[in-house]
Amino acid sequence: MQTIINFIQDIYQTKEFIPLHEPRFRGNEKKYLNECIDSTFVSSVGKFVDLFEEQFASYVGAKYAVATVNGTSALHVALTVGGVSDDDEVITQALTFIATCNAISYCGAKPVFIDVDLETSGMSAKALEAFLQQNCIVKNGECINKTTNKRVKACVPMHTFGHPCEIDTIAQICKKWHIVLVEDSAESLGSFYKQEHTGTFGKMGCFSFNGNKIITSGGGGVVVTDDEVLAKKLKHLTTTAKVPHKWEYSHDIIGYNYRMPNLNAALLVAQLEELEGFLASKRELAQKYAHFFEDFDDIEFIKEPDNAQSNYWLNAITCKDKKMRDEWLEFTNANGVMTRPVWKLMSELGMFKMCQNDGLKNSKYLSDRVINIPSSVL
Numbered sequence: 525m526q527t528i529i530n531f532i533q534d535i536y537q538t539k540e541f542i543p544l545h546e547p548r549f550r551g552n553e554k555k556y557l558n559e560c561i562d563s564t565f566v567s568s569v570g571k572f573v574d575l576f577e578e579q580f581a582s583y584v585g586a587k588y589a590v591a592t593v594n595g596t597s598a599l600h601v602a603l604t605v606g607g608v609s610d611d612d613e614v615i616t617q618a619l620t621f622i623a624t625c626n627a628i629s630y631c632g633a634k635p636v637f638i639d640v641d642l643e644t645s646g647m648s649a650k651a652l653e654a655f656l657q658q659n660c661i662v663k664n665g666e667c668i669n670k671t672t673n674k675r676v677k678a679c680v681p682m683h684t685f686g687h688p689c690e691i692d693t694i695a696q697i698c699k700k701w702h703i704v705l706v707e708d709s710a711e712s713l714g715s716f717y718k719q720e721h722t723g724t725f726g727k728m729g730c731f732s733f734n735g736n737k738i739i740t741s742g743g744g745g746v747v748v749t750d751d752e753v754l755a756k757k758l759k760h761l762t763t764t765a766k767v768p769h770k771w772e773y774s775h776d777i778i779g780y781n782y783r784m785p786n787l788n789a790a791l792l793v794a795q796l797e798e799l800e801g802f803l804a805s806k807r808e809l810a811q812k813y814a815h816f817f818e819d820f821d822d823i824e825f826i827k828e829p830d831n832a833q834s835n836y837w838l839n840a841i842t843c844k845d846k847k848m849r850d851e852w853l854e855f856t857n858a859n860g861v862m863t864r865p866v867w868k869l870m871s872e873l874g875m876f877k878m879c880q881n882d883g884l885k886n887s888k889y890l891s892d893r894v895i896n897i898p899s900s901v902l
Contacts, residue, residue, distance in 0.1 A: 525855045531816055532861050532898055535809070544862045545736045545838060548901045551798045556790040563786075568763070570786030576793050577746070583796065584713075584721040586729070586748035588755035591784035592762055595710045595732025598745035599627035601782055602728040603678055605757045606704040608633050612677040613669055613880075615655075615703070617647045618871040619887040620682045623732075624708050625870050633677070636669070637871050637881035644829045645840075645866075645890055646689025647681035649697060655882050656701050667701045671880065678704040683712035683722050685896070686738070686837035687829055691717050695725045706730065710745075713738050714803045714835035723748050728758075733788075738802055738837050739795035741788035803835055805901045810836040813897070817841060822848065826894075839899045840866075846892040853895060866894040 536542050560572055573591055581589035592598040608614060610632035616624055618637040628635050639651040660667050660676060667676040679698050681689050691707065698705040705726030709715075712722040713731055723729020728751075733744035747758050765779025810827075817825040822844040828834035843849040849865065856863040869891050870876050871884060 525852065526859075529856065529859050529861055535812060535902070536898065536900070539860070541860045542862060542898050543900065544864060544896060544898055546900045547735060547740045548798070548802065549794075552794040553791055556794050557787065560786050560790040566787045567785050568783035570789070572786050572789035572793055573784055576784075576789040576796070579793065579796055580731075580746055581748060583799070584723055584729070584748055586721075586724050587750045588752065588758075589746050589748045590755060590758040590762060591789060592745040592747065592782045593784055593788075594743045595730060595734060595745035596623040596627055597762070597780065597782040598730040598732070598747045599623060599680070599706070599708060599710075600630045601758055601761050601780060602706045602730050602747045603627055603631050603633070603680070605754055605761065606678050606706055606727055608677045608704075611674060613672065613674045614678045614680055615652065615676060616680040616708075616870075617682055617887065618869040618881060618884050619645060619684065619866065619890060620708065620870060621710070621867055622870065622873070623710070624680055624682055625876060628680070629875075634674075635870065635876060635879050636676070637876075637879060637884060637887075639882055639884050639886050640684070640890065641689065641829075642886050642890070644687050644689045644832075645684035645826070645894070646687065647679075647694060648886070649690040649693035651882055652679070652694060653697050656697065659880075660701065662702055665702055667703050669880075676701075676703055678706055680706050680708050682708035682710070683715060685826070685840055686712045686715050686835040687826070688712065688715050688717035688722050688832040688834065689829075691722065691725045692720075698726070710734075711737070711837045712835060713837075714799060715837075716833040718831050719833075724750070727751065728754065733792060733795075738806070738835055739792060739799055741784075741791040741795070744784055744788045744792060746784075802901050806836040806899070809899065809902055810834075810839055813839050813841075837899065838896045840894050840896050842890070843893045843895060849893050849895055856897075861898060863898075864896050866891055866896070
């Protein structure tokens with residue numbers, strides 16, 4: 525294990541504490557923040573919000589982008605606009621960050637957990653098709669779960685650690701079964717599947733700009749879509765559903781104060797300018813890790829899947845068993861190198877234990893063995 529510690533210290537050229545993923549502010553961040561402060565438009569009205577939405581949509585290849593205060597709010601409002609409501613079911617994966625299931629719960633819906641592929645750590649298209657064939661029917665243009673008699677309204681796959689899942693096939697399956705596809709692309713900015721950016725295969729895609737993401741504004745999120753009607757609904761809902769007027773305050777439905785402040789957007793405009801450099805650095809780091817771990821029989825470095833170009837947001841390894849994983853976590857964190865296990869499966873949390881699942885064989889395997897290792901831009 526000390527060999528691994530030494531290797532990571534050599535990469536980052538320090539024997540001080542090495543975090544899992546820290547932000548890099550090397551460009552125009554301070555310049556744009558000062559400009560924003562000098563303008564006095566520091567809240568949700570200001571040029572940087574509009575500029576960021578325009579530039580982000582262009583980068584991922586979507587027609588519209590609506591900025592939000594964080595990634596969870598982006599998921600919540602996307603599901604709401606997608607028609608998810610009380611007593612609906614939303615298919616997702618158990619191997620995900622809790623924000624995915626929180627957003628589903630905010631809508632009054634319940635998650636249904638589908639297994640992941642070992643190659644991607646993301647939702648398995650094969651498992652999704654098998655679950656639907658076995659448990660669901662299409663009735664009056666809606667997908668109905670025969671076990672619960674609930675409507676399966678949406679599907680939320682997540683591109684784990686920035687590695688795209690088999691999203692084109694998942695999109696085809698969702699279309700066939702009349703299920704709204706909302707991509708949880710929180711971790712996959714800069715990742716492409718078959719030369720298309722993640723987040724653009726479904727009705728909507730959601731991204732996060734939390735402090736540990738590949739670009740960050742401390743917080744922040746965004747929803748992208750090609751549907752103009754949905755984009756207008758998203759903007760309306762996230763801005764407290766206020767009816768436009770020069771001075772009157774009138775709101776036509778219950779909305780959400782999910783607006784991204786101009787200050788955050790200023791940071792993100794600067795971070796977007798640095799994104800290609802970040803991606804190149806992360807690919808270089810991943811190549812170093814991949815080469816290093818080739819000499820280990822009991823550790824496998826997780827590489828980008830076939831047909832994909834991953835952003836390598838968080839590099840990860842798979843250990844031979846849970847015992848080895850736990851020993852590895854203990855040793856590295858005790859020696860100044862931050863590592864972490866993958867999230868506890870959502871199906872094992874108290875609030876989601878009763879939710880339907882398909883056995884989750886691969887999810888359980890990965891949950892016991894995966895470790896994230898330092899992934900900051902070099």
